[in-house]
Amino acid sequence: MFDCIVVGSGPAGATASYFLAKKGHSVLLLDKVSLPRYKPCGGGVSPVIAQWFDFDFTPVIETTVNRVEFTWKLGDPVQVSLKDIEPMWMVKRDKFDYLLVQEAQKAGAQLQDNTEVTAIAFKDNQWQVTTTNGTFNGTYLIAADGVKGKLAQWLGFKPREEFIGATLEVPCSVEKPHQAYFDFGSLKNGYIWNFPKSDGYTISGGCFKGKNQPQEIKQQLTNYAKELGLDLSQSQYSEYALSLWADHQPLHTNHALLAGESAGICDPLLGEGIRPSILTGLRAAEAIDQALGNDDQALANYSQIIQKEWGADMVLASRLAGIFYQFPKVVYKVGVKRPSAAQIMAKILCGELRYSDVTEKAMQRLKKRLIPGFGG
Ligand SMILES: Cc1cc2nc3c(=O)[nH]c(=O)nc-3n(C[C@H](O)[C@H](O)[C@H](O)COP(=O)(O)OP(=O)(O)OC[C@H]3O[C@@H](n4cnc5c(N)ncnc54)[C@H](O)[C@@H]3O)c2cc1C
Incomplete structure (x- = not known):
């Protein structure tokens, strides 16, 4: 019997496991795939997250960005050096997420990868979690199984709308390792962001309004890369959904919380999802720690805290996105x-x-x- 079972070892689940284990609680972290795993993602991370942890992320930072170039359909460029800000981190998600998982393990969390959760049931005041590798019991449950996860639905939450995203990984030598690129206009209802890594570019596209076709996004990312003169013979293309913050919904239910994209946390204007996944993982751990200390309101407070610390801003991002993607x-x-x-x-x-x-x-x-x- 665990104090908490966390489903999904992305930034949300790994963070929640880390902080719960540090508080001395018994935590089981489950993931259906074998770790470390690839996640299609630009890998741009706000450095502000470093303030929340007591370990060093340097080993998984591929490069940092202090200059950006904006273009309209690859023309009309503007380049800006970022002043007075901590440069943005560029990470590869297999390494970044796995560092978080390993830190959670060091803090005492038990990891079981290759273990898919196939059903959940609340019986005798505890969660019974059925997996492909047996059944586990926990007092609390965190659903951090990402945009494609099923736990939110099983827990009775309203289904969230999914939007299309995709990445094109292009191995090559990077001319300007501290510069990121944002292109608007080429991809309808969204934009393209091109982030440098130590050994190539991750070119991502996301559509944040309406219904784009997958072939359209693939074509636009490929055109973009070809216009930059990149050799695509070794490139890897992957599609993945994004779940954008839509409106304020409760993120708690009986002895369970949603964290990360399972809670629909991505920024509806820019698509940022790693920082809010980590924030929700951190706050979910705090709430469950308090609930284990017999605070009856802790889970309900979690929904309020996320609304205040993230959701309120996302409502504004959504207003800006409404205008941005229309004109x-x-x-x-x-x-x-x-x-x-x-x-x-x-x-x-x-x-x-x-x-x-x-x-x-x-x-x-x-x-x-x-x-x-x-x-x-
Ligand atoms: C194309 C694209 C580009 C992006 N670029 C950026 C970017 O540059 N910066 C940024 O901040 N955000 C970006 N994002 C968003 C970011 O990738 C996500 O918001 C983030 O990964 C969400 O983290 P998470 O922990 O909620 O879930 P995930 O990282 O998706 O992890 C969920 C985990 O749950 C596991 N799982 C699912 N179901 C089960 C089950 N039944 N049993 C056990 N395990 C299960 C999965 O295997 C997975 O490991 C991008 C997204 C896309 C699609």
């Missing part, structure tokens, strides 16, 4: 292309600014350009 060309000219706007976007991605700090001003500026006569 992308105008927004590129008025919003993205201004060097100060690029600094702001980078500061948001690095966790040094919140949408609440900038949305009102940005909306006023955009309305002035989009609605003739607005604002005089």
Whole structure:
């Protein structure tokens, strides 16, 4: 019998396991695949997460980014050096996620990979978790099984809308290892982000509105890479869904919490998901620690805390996304292309600014350009 069973060893589940184990609780961390595992992802991580942990991430940081280039359909470029901010980390998810898992193990969590959860049932005041490798019991359960996971549905939560994302991994020598690239306009209802690694580029695309076809995203990522003159003979293409923050929903139920993309935490404007997965994993661990200490309100408070610390900002990101993806060309000219706007976007991605700090001003500026006569 475990204090907590955590399903899914991505950033959300590994973080929750780490903090619960550090508090001295018995934790079982389950993943259906063998670790370390590949996850299609740009691998851009806000360095702000370092403040939450007491170990060093340096061994899994491939490079850091302090310069970005924005383009509109690969033309009309603007390059910006990021000032006064901690450079953004570029990671490979197999190594980054596995470091978190190994730290959780060192703290005392028990890992069982290659173990798929196939059913859950709440009996005699505990969770009975059926897997391909036996049945386990736990007082609490964290569903951190990602956007494609089934636990949220099994726990009775409303299904979340999924959006298309994809990555094209291109091994090559990287000319500017500290520069990231964002291209708008080529991919309808979304954008392309190209992040350097030590041995190549990860070119990602995400569609954050409407229904794009998978072949469209594949074609746009391939075109983009060809325009950059990259050799695609060794490249690897993968599609994966994204689950964007839609509205405030409870993330707790009887003795169970949702964390990470199972809770639909991705930023609806930019698609960032690693930092909020880690944040929800951390807060889920705190809530279950308090619940194990007989705090009856701890799980309900978790839903409130995530709404306050992440959801409120995501509502604003969603408002900006509504305008951005409807009038992308105008927004590129008025919003993205201004060097100060690029600094702001980078500061948001690095966790040094919140949408609440900038949305009102940005909306006023955009309305002035989009609605003739607005604002005089
Ligand atoms: C194309 C693309 C690019 C992206 N780029 C970025 C980026 O640059 N920066 C950023 O911040 N975010 C990015 N994201 C988002 C980010 O990848 C996700 O938000 C993040 O991985 C979510 O982490 P998680 O811990 O919730 O779930 P995941 O990382 O998806 O992990 C879930 C785990 O659960 C396991 N699992 C599932 N079902 C079961 C089961 N039944 N039993 C046992 N185990 C199970 C899976 O095997 C998996 O290991 C990107 C996403 C996409 C699709």
